[in-house]
Amino acid sequence: MKFISTPVKGMNDFLPEDMRLREHVLTLIKQTYATYGFDQIETPAMEHIENLTGKQGGENEKLIFKIMKRGRELEKGMETGELSDSGLRYDLTVPLARYYSNNKNNLPTPLKALQIGNVWRADKPQKGRFRQFTQCDIDIIGDSSIMAEIELVAATSKMLTRIFSEVGIREFTVHINDRRILKGMAAASGFTPEQYDDVFIILDKMDKIGLEGVKESLLAKEYPAEAVENYIRMFEKITPDLKCGEFCKDTCASSLEAKVPENIDTVMNSVTCMVEDGVHIVFDPTLVRGMSYYTGTIFEISIDGYNFSIAGGGRYDEMIGRFSNQPACACGFSIGFERIITILKDLNWKEDEGGKLRTAFLVDEKADPAKLLEVFKKATKVREQGMIVTVQPLKKNAKFQIETLEKNGYTDIKKVYNDTEL
């Protein structure tokens, strides 16, 4: 019989110490969002192949793990295209749209949803990129007001502060922008609507190539020099503590509904009063976010000093309706769960047990039943106080056994023989 010990390519076995960190972070995520009134929901790992290949998933649709039809459905001589009727989900967004459409009548409005679950992508495995990984999405469906943005950004900032303060990190930056401001700025500069997407792709590289680089790239694409000049001049007006309303007045007010920058300023003011001092709420007109389905506010959170975002999202009022024929305004945040875990591991996160002892009774195999009974009675008493106790046979190689226990947080280790006083 052939047997393969390693996990399937690109996937992970989690050791007890991995699980302690993952479970701890998941608990903080669940607890924090719960106080903001978010409800957990869950969908199956598998989705209909039609839903997964509906052109909403972009590049991810090429990475589907397809599941074969079963039994009689699977006839010899079928074309490979006919062999699969379902696949593993590659994100939590497609399932959310299906879920909402399926369960709308049994859900609160607005629905404040927290989804935590594995997704699968047949990606080329590489460092930090896995074929099975955990995603964590929060979404508010059915709230068209800016209260949705405020709740999402405040709750997520709070959650990150709680998690990262355990490794001494308390400084975060929340970048906020609006797709309509992006478009307004492009319009006011003289770009045409067909050019927007391409212009934004170049703008999105700002953090890597700088404003000068953006200018050169735009000119290299032979966009009108005047439009490029106007556009670049707008970004030169960026200052620290930038107010969205003032910035837009100076740059693109004519191409924009007045409500848009006003709302951004209200979101920023409200969130500021809800979060810890270390969380900086910044209007960032260079923020693009790749996904084309965003229709309004967009946001991203980064840890100060780290060069990437750990959470991002925005408003997508059209996507659910386009996908499921059940129109619904929506705003969501996706948390980089695996990235958070990686950072905490890199920073040597250690469990804080609040001074609780972990006790191990290592019992001699020759101990008689009465002694064993005494050990278990003692263990029960300690466990009833919520403490961790393990009872196990004393191994011949006790030194190694004790070292392993110490590595796993056991500080109170007792060898028990027939004549040991407990």
Added chain:
Amino acid sequence: MKFISTPVKGMNDFLPEDMRLREHVLTLIKQTYATYGFDQIETPAMEHIENLTGKQGGENEKLIFKIMKRGRELEKGMETGELSDSGLRYDLTVPLARYYSNNKNNLPTPLKALQIGNVWRADKPQKGRFRQFTQCDIDIIGDSSIMAEIELVAATSKMLTRIFSEVGIREFTVHINDRRILKGMAAASGFTPEQYDDVFIILDKMDKIGLEGVKESLLAKEYPAEAVENYIRMFEKITPDLKCGEFCKDTCASSLEAKVPENIDTVMNSVTCMVEDGVHIVFDPTLVRGMSYYTGTIFEISIDGYNFSIAGGGRYDEMIGRFSNQPACACGFSIGFERIITILKDLNWKEDEGGKLRTAFLVDEKADPAKLLEVFKKATKVREQGMIVTVQPLKKNAKFQIETLEKNGYTDIKKVYNDTEL
């Protein structure tokens, strides 16, 4: 674009109220086993097809959801048998054997493992049977002493008492037996080893057909009348508060190592002193447990008054080695998670929030930014005390909105207009 709203056949979407119950039970399971020194571990949802079809999974091997090879690996004209290199796991036992073999050097010995995860079976969907469901297994690997049995049974009894006392159920029966006693009784009656498995299959129906029915079934199979007579007479010796040692002395002592019944009595005595009064520990010589891989103690827990078990397990000292070429003694328990959930739902389990208020601020869409700020400041204060608060726009159909919130546990619901005092 075709879009299907329902989940894949036989699988479930979980509503917020479903998730509250599931998460609550999972938390109690994790917390209880943690105090007994069990560590959570996790394996990927997918396994190599070779491991899944290694003849250890019995009937479940016919129910594998197979995953298709990807990209270039998938060539037109392949036989259907060549199209898949992996599948979704159908239990947590095969993955545990692989995990142990893959990670042995980085794991404590003994390993006390808690696994919670979804498994998938392409079964015929029917009431209470799903194609994706959650399994919960606890196993101790590398402890050949009866401390393993004691810890497993005590922890599981404790866990069940904690969960079910919330719906007023406190009476459980733990049935304990040993495969070697089953065999000893059959041998002492005069059955031959080749007949054991068949005899046990009939014995296993005792709770449905009674002792008389077992006798008739054995005779109908043309087993020697004397062996059947001897065998049946043994079961007539069953009394309440049966001690294993005494029972075996009267029935099968000559065909059994003396240590076996002694150990059962020690397990029973030790567990009795560790569990609540409502948990009855019973030696049950009629307990069979279907899985052929058990080598020693077997056990099952049922709720008094319910006609089925909610947890079962036993010692399987040979299975891991046979499967992975890494011999290791092992003892485990499988918890019927979905069954527990079904019973709690049937008994109208309600969340006990310990008197905590849930507050909803329903804000008039015309409220000005200053009012909004005031609401969010107030919400932040209440949330910091660990309470649940939601802020959302006041809907036109406020009556329905409020009813839905009340259904979801919000008892403190405030409409907020510009002139509302908070």
